[in-house]
Amino acid sequence: MRILAEADPAEHLDVLVIGAGISGISAGHALQTRCPDKSYAILEAREALGGTWDLFRYPGLRSDSDLYTFGFSFRPWTEDRSIADAASILAYLRETAAAFGIDRKIRYRQRVVSAAWSTPEARWTVAVEVGPERRRLTYTCAFLYVCAGYYDYEAGYRPDWPGLERFGGRLVHPQAWPEDLDHAGQRVVVIGSGATAVTLVPEMAKTAAHVTMLQRSPTYIVALPAKDHIANWMRRRLPAALAHRLARWKNIALSLAFYQFARRQPEMMTRKILGGIRGQLGPDYDVGRHFTPRYKPWDQRLCLAPDGDLFKAIRQGRASVETGQIAHFTETGLQLASGTHLPADIVVTATGLQVRMMGGVQISVDGRTPDPAQSYLYRGMMLSDVPNLALAIGYTNASWTLKCELTAGFVCRLLRRMDATGSAWCVPRRGEAAGEEPLIGFTSGYIERARHLMPKQGASRPWKLYQNYVLDLAALRYGRLDDGALTFGGRREKTRAA
Structure with missing residues (x-):
């Protein structure tokens, strides 16, 4: 991997993007096409682009969203499988970055440590x-765009x-999968x-002696085809761009309908x-114990089993599910509170990730250090009372990319508005906005463990997150910028002189 030449000290850019994953590539494309006069660079802490899809290396890694919506709107997904493996996704990201010249804007092995905003200078100083x-x-920059996920x-x-x-x-932990691990016959x-466990189990079961998925409590798992036959039919008969657009909107509509039905009719869902699980595993399987969660659908993210691969591995006896509490580890496996002992040569702790807001970047505003956990998130992307800074945070109930593209477009709207008015900064002010709710309403463990780290949301627009692409499309692409919360100020001429 080529490392781009390092910048001179205090090089100034109009926009500095942090992170070269899906969000960073989306940001780069939006800046190039909608704000072509803006200088920008993407800083990536690792030595390769791709974010999650380059970092994680565990067996069977794949998307749990279809690539017609998880992929970019500006570059059609053309492979047969809409639920794709990590290698295909990473190749798609690399090809997209190269096709649009975004890869030439990436500066590798550059980890952002801190960023300090100065209102008199109307710029960020980034260490x-x-x-x-x-x-x-x-570096210094006029606008800071954090695309490092959470x-x-x-x-x-x-x-x-x-x-x-x-x-x-x-x-082993899936996030640090060892290259020398051979699970064949183990x-x-x-x-x-x-999602990680549901991905790992059927893949490892192909060569392992046996794989047991040990869970404290079940998760909702849905079996769907790995290939989108309707989308493939359209690709064979329609122009590529039209077929991609129709497939994308079809899947957006289905995803929204599925989610709304689940929230409004949870018992029926x-x-x-x-x-569907009983149809996969047969009437004698204890679905009540092993596959019936204590929560409602979409209180946590649903897991996907492409072509029912997990259920197939269970039917064939290559995998099994055990539900119970771990009492303690032994020399040869795990002892459960129920008295059952699970022998193991390899134990994979697919116990989740940890949250780290803004990639760990420490920010300050005019010498003050704001606490993100005490901030409110404006339109799902800007911290209250923090100027010229945006975060790319995708959907939890749909494809991550959908929201990130909307965010990138909105950032460009802000930049063009500041240019048109001669403003040097924009900042969302909470003012009299009412309500205080968690940023993400999930009850998942990784979210619950990180409540104290995350910003909050309000009870109404523009501080409320609706997790709805159609509503966000209308608000972020076409909605008014003078919404009573967003304030523009400063003078561009003074900024340039400084």
């Missing part, structure tokens, strides 16, 4: 560590179970029931999901 030696480098990419979450040190087998226990 960066370069390479493994952590050489210090400084996960901690340095370490995942693993509980401290009793007797962990006694286990004589291999213990007895594997995967702890967890979320539960019956349909469990009915």
Whole structure:
């Protein structure tokens, strides 16, 4: 991987983007096409683009959203499988970045440590560590765009179970998958029931002696075809751009309808999901114990089993599910509170990720250090009382990319508005906005553990997140900027002179 030449100290850019994953690539494309006069660079802490799709290497890694919506609107997904593996997604991201010249804007091995805003100068001063030696480098920029997601990419979450040190087998976390791990012919226990576990179990079961998915409580799992036959039919018969647009909107509509039905008719949705699982596993399987959650659909994110691969592995006896509490580890496996002992050569702790807001970047505004957890998020992207800064946070109930593209477009609207009015900064002011709700309403463990780190949302627009693409499309692409919360100020001429 080529590393771009490092910047001179205090190089100034109109926009500085942090992160070269899906959100960063989307930001780069929007800036190039909608604000072509703006200078920008993308700072990436790692040595390759792709974010999650380059970092994670565990077996079977794939999307849990269709690539017609998880992919970019400006570059059609053309492969047969709409639920794609990580290698295909990463290749798609690299090809997209190269096709639009976005890769030439990425500066690798540059980790942003802090960013300080000065209102008199109307600019951010950004401190960066370069390479493994952590050489210090400084940038300034007029607008800071954080596209680092909200996960901690340095370490995942693993509980401290009793007797962990006694286990004589291999213990691995999916976020740090060892290259030398060979699970062929091994007895594997995967702890967890979320998307990572649902992905790992059927893939490892192809060659392992047996794989057990050990869960404290079940998760809703839906089996869907890995190929979108309607989209493929349209691709064969319609112009590529039109077929992509129709497939994208079809899946957006289905996703919205599925989510709204689940929230308004949770009991009926539960019956349909469990009915599908019984159809996969047969009438004698204990679906009530192993696949019936205690919560309602979409209180946590649903998991996807492409072509029912998890259920197929269970039917064939290559995998099984065990529901119960871990009492302690033993030398040869795990002892459950029920008295059951699970023998294991390899234990995979698919116990979740940890949240790290803004990629760990420490920000200050005129010498004050705002606490993101005490801030409110304007339109799902800007911290209250923090000027010229946006965050790319995707949907939790739909494809991440859909919201990130809307955010990138809105940032460009702000930049053009400031140019037109000669304003040097824009800042959302909470004012009299009412209500205080969690940013993400999920009850998932990784969200509950991070409540104290996350911004909040209000009870109404523009501080309320509706998790609805159609509403956001109308508001972010066509809605008024003078909404009573967003304030513009400063003079561009003074900024340039400074």
